Amino acid sequence: MSELGHEVLAAVLQVRSRSLQVLLWRRAREPQVGRWSLPGGQLGATEDIEASVRRQLAEKVDVRQLSHVEQLAVFSAPDRVPGDRVIASTFLALVRSDNDPVIPDDTSWFPIDALPDTAFDHQAVVLRARDRLRSKLSYTNVGFALAAPEFTVSALRDVYSAALGYRVSATNLQRVLSRRGQLEPTGETVPPGPSGGRPAALFRFARASIQITDPFAVFRPPATTPPPAPPSPPTESASRA
């Protein structure tokens, strides 16, 4: 086998202040001193990449606040780290929007639309993570990992809009997620805001692990009759730490 370095990197994403943001830390030493990096580091001899990414993320955030972690992709261009041959196994990790994790002084959140100078190929990793998240919002229930545990439909719409980068309709979002069995009312409401109106109902996601929301839609009978439940709903094949 050829001798290579292997690192793990995590793009930790959260909707903060109505924008999709990523956690980066500022490099204090060469190479690329002063540039902003994804959390991560070299794979240890006795750990797999899932254990490694959790160990290394723990230096930056309380990993109990990660609502979802999955393998993203391998970045392996021979020149991605100048002067070294380092393969990167990357992860997408999510934090619910109601958390505000304690982070070290060298670490900060940045809107993905306004990244600072990033190190190596880390910008490409961030954009890949964003694109993966956007795709999955369209065919999975991954919204559970971005939203607070309980939310109004209006708050959920804000989370989806920030993650997708364009405004979505609260009415349609509620209709489609409810029809797919993903949303359920908690039975509670929140009082109307200062401008009045009615109390708003609170909802939660029915499941807190990722699932394809429209499984095997291709093979369902036409919409006039309810689809039979598949014997065992397919879960995502992407591995999760």
Add this chain to the structure above:
Amino acid sequence: MSELGHEVLAAVLQVRSRSLQVLLWRRAREPQVGRWSLPGGQLGATEDIEASVRRQLAEKVDVRQLSHVEQLAVFSAPDRVPGDRVIASTFLALVRSDNDPVIPDDTSWFPIDALPDTAFDHQAVVLRARDRLRSKLSYTNVGFALAAPEFTVSALRDVYSAALGYRVSATNLQRVLSRRGQLEPTGETVPPGPSGGRPAALFRFARASIQITDPFAVFRPPATTPPPAPPSPPTESASRA
């Protein structure tokens, strides 16, 4: 960086004889002589994993016959290759059902339901590839990469049924794929079989690159009006060689 080996492995899948099969080669030397392995090998110093998998697959099949290749997952358990530390970047590759690639004498197709003794963790890679394919059949047009370029709906149903492991309805398959703009008639027909009947229309997939077939369904207006086309349809975020 720690010094590790890095290999690439490909699960090449094809629907053959109405079953989903995988391409394996029989190991002629230790370790694990006689067991069946996925095609692949060590990553070269000057190639990325996508170039590497195509180079190594070329020893087993005509890579021009691969209709789709994507990163699958990293397998990194410290003991996955006894006595060595080798990380595997794995790929899912597909061959259309009308091809019959020329393969070497040490190489054979096996139904995934009836695998022989496999080497290392390769069985887990095969099952992961099968599960990824099954998931993607439900929310992408990946059927294009399994079916022949032109097919009757009945033949397409057989391909989907083999890949999914259960029989699907030809009527529903045609309806849903057509509604999503994935199927188009070629204008040709094939004559009825010996038992008579009508000529069967031939179809093809509208696109030969992977795409989510129900993009952002969550945010569409209700089904009574046709959905507006999104400004730029999302493509899959998984990297493809």
